[in-house]
Amino acid sequence: MSHRTVADVMTRDVATASPEASLKAVVWSLDHNGVSAMPIVDTRHHPIGLVSEADLLRRQAGLPDTGGRDPVHRAASLDRASMDARTAGDLMSTPVLTARPEWGIVETARFLHERGVKRLPVIDETGTLVGIVSRSDLLRPMLRRDDAIRDEVVDDVLGRTLRMTPGGVAVTVREGVVSLSGRVEERSTIPVLERLCRSVDGVVSVDQALGYTVDDLSPAAEPNHGTG
Secondary structure (H helix, E strand, C coil): CCCCEHHHHCECCCCCECCCCEHHHHHHHHHHHCCCEEEEECCCCCEEEEEEHHHHHHHHHCCCCCCCCCCCCHHHHCCHHHHCCCEHHHHCECCCCCECCCCEHHHHHHHHHHHCCCEEEEECCCCCEEEEEEHHHHCHHHHCCHHHHHHHHHHHHHHHHCCCCCCCEEEEEECCEEEEEEEEEECCHHHHHHHHHHCCCCCCEEEEEEEEEECCCCCCCCECCCCC
16 A cells, blocks of 8 residues: 655745845745745755744734834734844744655644644755645645545455455445445454555545454454344
């Protein structure tokens, strides 16, 4: 079984800026490229920080209003360096968290969630920027067609991985939900089969109504007709 990686879903044509780029140039590039953040890279194209719309808006919110009045609690929400920032290097968030192209979709989604970030620059083994991956990119496998999911469950999970007899287990997929019915030889196969199906790209959940011939999980290991 093969699973999609960051390399399969990341954006490869990444808008970047140098630390010396003006904030106006950064805003123009964000708008021109239709993105909400961009990596800041050094001369070797290694990401050294990130500037997002949120960073720019935070700075903007700390500026005096049209009447020249300072915003309330500005000092508490913004440090002086951010307020005085003129370049991308002045405002960028550091250190920058990164991903690798070979990372799996699940582990990358978990990393994003645990770190509370929306996107990750992707670097190769030399630290060079090769892409960027966002939360929406990681959701793309959920758009996979039901028939493609079923084919992988039948051919890869049941056939190549578990080497089960064709026709022993019936598989249907609707809106990403895999339903399994029929009979397996050993009871212990059922949780393994469920786990493998859940790992297939695009699967939302798994429902099963499977019977078994041998209850190999009990001490007696006697035949059991089970469901179906």
